[in-house]
Amino acid sequence: MTPDDFHLSSFLPYRLAVLSERVSRRLSVEYGRTHGLAVAEWRVLVHLLRCGAVSVRDIHNCVNLEKPRVSRAVSRLETEGLVQKAQGAGDGRLVAISLTEAGRSALADIIPAATRIEAYLQSAVSSEDLNTFFNVMERMHAVLDEDPEAKPRTAMDLAPDAKAIPAST
Amino acid sequence: MTPDDFHLSSFLPYRLAVLSERVSRRLSVEYGRTHGLAVAEWRVLVHLLRCGAVSVRDIHNCVNLEKPRVSRAVSRLETEGLVQKAQGAGDGRLVAISLTEAGRSALADIIPAATRIEAYLQSAVSSEDLNTFFNVMERMHAVLDEDPEAKPRTAMDLAPDAKAIPAST
DNA sequence: TCAATATCATTTCAAATGCAACGAATTTGG
DNA sequence: CCAAATTCGTTGCATTTGAAATGATATTGA
Structure with missing residues (x-):
């Protein structure tokens, strides 16, 4: 690159x-x-x-x-x-x-x-787009959750349904 | 409320x-x-x-x-x-x-x-969702651009096509 | 021309920040 | 039962921070 x-x-x-x-x-x-x-x-x-x-x-x-x-x-x-x-x-x-x-x-x-x-x-912003927006943020968090170099997330910031993130589209 | x-x-x-x-x-x-x-x-x-x-x-x-x-x-x-x-x-x-x-x-x-x-x-994140994600961020910036209480955006951070934001969905 | 104003980079200063250390209180394990 | 280890909230300390002041240079306008 x-x-x-x-x-x-x-x-x-x-x-x-x-x-x-x-x-x-x-x-x-x-x-x-x-x-x-x-x-x-x-x-x-x-x-x-x-x-x-x-x-x-x-x-x-x-x-x-x-x-x-x-x-x-x-x-x-x-x-x-x-x-x-x-x-x-x-x-x-x-x-x-x-x-x-x-x-x-x-x-x-x-x-x-x-x-x-x-x-x-x-x-x-339409509510669909806003949903997608928050969904994307949650997915980025989820990636960091797996990263040992990243600071862990606080319990309160975990999405309620973080274990099963629905696709947004 | x-x-x-x-x-x-x-x-x-x-x-x-x-x-x-x-x-x-x-x-x-x-x-x-x-x-x-x-x-x-x-x-x-x-x-x-x-x-x-x-x-x-x-x-x-x-x-x-x-x-x-x-x-x-x-x-x-x-x-x-x-x-x-x-x-x-x-x-x-x-x-x-x-x-x-x-x-x-x-x-x-x-x-x-x-x-x-x-x-x-x-x-x-799918590329569609990522597009929507950045589009939503740009829209929020655009709202702040109109707000006299908000700090102005730097020229470099203006989206190239900020004047005509395409709908994402 | 030259004083007043504006712009540039830096520095000053007070406040905020985060890490680590601390004393106090509790829990643990023998 | 008690010494070691842990957890709690706070504080020390060095660093970072941004707003305002500073000194230096340019620009403006009379």
């Missing part, structure tokens, strides 16, 4: 990174405007909404954030009063992190805005 | 970020093993291969890296001997950055490996 034929702009990893980063930045405008949240904090809040009182490790295992990043995000959220920490019930090492009323109310603001942006992004 | 229905794992921006980061990390293993390159350095090298002697600003405008990041990546590459700087011909402010022979040879190593990983990622 001739290296000169290589175009960055058609290189899959590059394309993914560019779109992902552009989308993330667009969302950050929204998070920031409403409550000054960074991506890590947004992920933590959303996870807490669904899972109630959980540990740092739980969050780390679910939302693709390194442990120190979760710890610091939680600290910031606690300072802002959106989250509270409590001593773990049985295990003294665990910290039970949960939403405060203010946190719940912040999410009530932000989730609709986030959903609106998501819908906006998808608005020019 | 009920915020409790919101799942992070089905949120498009989150999915994009997770896949993109996983792919990037997998590639970094490859870059790092061969020549200790970071993503920014890889992008700069590839751009130079196609564009010859260019300025920092040119690189910044083409490969989605902030200006300081390009500047530092170039410095590192120069230290490693993969790149050389020259005084800009006409304009004294410009720096003419170009590949050295060592840089070209490093690319000859890395590009096949990168291409192999790209092919690997796409190996479980």
Whole structure:
């Protein structure tokens, strides 16, 4: 293969990174405007909404954030009063992190805005194509799942039916 | 809309970020093993291969890296001997950055490996689905292009036929 | 012509990040 | 029962990062 034929702009990893980063930045405008949240904090809040009182490790295992990043995000959220920490019930090492009323109310603001942006992004795409899109992403994940050099996927990111991916066409 | 229905794992921006980061990390293993390159350095090298002697600003405008990041990546590459700087011909402010022979040879190593990983990622996807996949990404970009809150796209990332996107189905 | 403005690359600085180390708490295995 | 090993959350530390400032050069416009 001739290296000169290589175009960055058609290189899959590059394309993914560019779109992902552009989308993330667009969302950050929204998070920031409403409550000054960074991506890590947004992920933590959303996870807490669904899972109630959980540990740092739980969050780390679910939302693709390194442990120190979760710890610091939680600290910031606690300072802002959106989250509270409590001593773990049985295990003294665990910290039970949960939403405060203010946190719940912040999410009530932000989730609709986030959903609106998501819908906006998808608005020019038919639902068949969107299905195919997600299916392709899942297949790429599946390839990486088999790759010993790749970082394992978190359990939460596994497709519900990952064991039997239906063909999309 | 009920915020409790919101799942992070089905949120498009989150999915994009997770896949993109996983792919990037997998590639970094490859870059790092061969020549200790970071993503920014890889992008700069590839751009130079196609564009010859260019300025920092040119690189910044083409490969989605902030200006300081390009500047530092170039410095590192120069230290490693993969790149050389020259005084800009006409304009004294410009720096003419170009590949050295060592840089070209490093690319000859890395590009096949990168291409192999790209092919690997796409190996479980039919070419129709892959077409749809890229088409969907392009449509999302197009939506952001209309959004004043979104960061503009670089010229290089514009699809060649972005003005008339063919339907994929 | 030459002052005001703009552009270029670099550097400064504060914040974010990830790896590794740490102390505390728990579990394990003899 | 207790010492070794593991797991938990946090923190130290070095690196990376991006926004803004800087100094140098070019361009503009009066």
